[in-house]
Amino acid sequence: MNRVILFVIISLSICACHKIEKKDREDSFEQEQSPSEKSGIYGNYVDTGYEQRADGFDWVAVTVRQGDNETIDVSVRSRADKKRPTCTFDALAYKRDENTYEAFYNGKRIVFEFNDTRITISTVDPNDINVLNFFCNGGASLGGTYKKIDGALDRNQIDLTTFSKVLNLQGIGFNVSSIEKNDTNTLTIFTFGLEKRDYNETFNIEGEAVVNAEVEDLNSDGSPELFVYTKTLDSSAYGHVYAFSVNNKKSMSQVYFKPTSENDNINEGYNGQDSFSVVENSFMQRFPIYKKEGNKTISTGKIRQVSYKLVEGEAMRQLKVDGMTEYETNYNEAP
The missing domain is CATH 2.40.128.460 (Periplasmic lysozyme inhibitor of I-type lysozyme)
Structure with missing residues (x-):
């Protein structure tokens, strides 16, 4: 009887160890994956006006496409069915770390930072922030945070x-x-x-x-x-x-x-x-x-x-x- 009890205890311990090892491996895998690998940085990101586009609100979107191992292609477009597009911008951005890419315009460093399902556009030097107004009209700016959406942008409204x-x-x-x-x-x-x-x-x-x-x-x-x-x-x-x-x-x-x-x-x-x-x-x-x-x-x-x-x-x-x-x-x- 004692041998049976001892066998059961050993078996349960081995199973528990296997589960712990499996959990450790899963945790390790999660830690090795960067945010870009888990969620994917490629796709379309929009500002707050996009959700209210049916009510006539203007909106700006950022599209991120795969470049090579060191770059991404960034394209900023906006609503164009009712008025002149607010912002138009195209750039090749270079990887700085798993979550950060940079593009260059007239010696200014424009930074694209990815965080979960969002992208934030700013400049490395705060004094260069006005460069983000150059690609927009009406006092608008590329700067700010955009939220990722599933699927394509509204083709009935976007600047093609x-x-x-x-x-x-x-x-x-x-x-x-x-x-x-x-x-x-x-x-x-x-x-x-x-x-x-x-x-x-x-x-x-x-x-x-x-x-x-x-x-x-x-x-x-x-x-x-x-x-x-x-x-x-x-x-x-x-x-x-x-x-x-x-x-x-x-x-x-x-x-x-x-x-x-x-x-x-x-x-x-x-x-x-x-x-x-x-x-x-x-x-x-x-x-x-x-x-x-x-x-x-x-x-x-x-x-x-x-x-x-x-x-x-x-x-x-x-x-x-x-x-x-x-x-x-x-x-x-x-x-």
């Missing part, structure tokens, strides 16, 4: 301009915009200030979203180049570049960029999540490197950085690979 940016360099202006209409996404580019013929073209970019645009005189010839960056809307977020070069300030023509998936010089371990930027007089591309393990594709924890130079081609100018380096992921690096 998915990207908008005006750039200037060396006396030439560029208006870059993307609009979703009739279930088709388009990219429109027009210039102002060219001596011979201004450029005005629209491209069908179905399945892609414009995430940023930059200008720079990449070949130092006294005329600027325009770079428009897009990403596919699937989870891989494959990047693409629409590049253009101004010809002696008289006209503008397109520059060829070979898709990364087709470029065997750089695409080993490539699986999307690109980011592009102009650094001084170099055009740069970065993307995480992956490897195959059985049937799985996993991250190596490394980033490949590719530099390009602008060269003359037979039919058109082209971006040609000029160098390549790899480094360990470091979220605290400045862009």
Whole structure:
């Protein structure tokens, strides 16, 4: 009898230990997950006016999309069915920690802080807070806290301009915009200030979203180049570049960029999540490197950085690979 009782006690103790170990593992897993991993920072966030939109209230929304391992794409749009949109803003924001990203505008640091199901937009330096008014009209500001919602924004009211940016360099202006209409996404580019013929073209970019645009005189010839960056809307977020070069300030023509998936010089371990930027007089591309393990594709924890130079081609100018380096992921690096 005593042996039976002893056996029962031991069995109960083992079960209890297993439950404690399981609970400890669950607690450990919860602690390892960041808020962005548990709830997902991607999606749509709105201000308080959104819930009262049926009563005619104005509202502003923030959409956060996946960038690469170090960035997110932030887009601010507002109600546009009754009046001019209140705020329009597009930016690529760089990761500082699990809950904080930063974008840059004219040397000012705009911060996006995620907390549970909310995003707060402010500036790192309180003295720069007025920069958030630049992208709005009527005295409004991007600054404030927005609450996450499930699903899409109200398509009957929202401004359907998915990207908008005006750039200037060396006396030439560029208006870059993307609009979703009739279930088709388009990219429109027009210039102002060219001596011979201004450029005005629209491209069908179905399945892609414009995430940023930059200008720079990449070949130092006294005329600027325009770079428009897009990403596919699937989870891989494959990047693409629409590049253009101004010809002696008289006209503008397109520059060829070979898709990364087709470029065997750089695409080993490539699986999307690109980011592009102009650094001084170099055009740069970065993307995480992956490897195959059985049937799985996993991250190596490394980033490949590719530099390009602008060269003359037979039919058109082209971006040609000029160098390549790899480094360990470091979220605290400045862009």
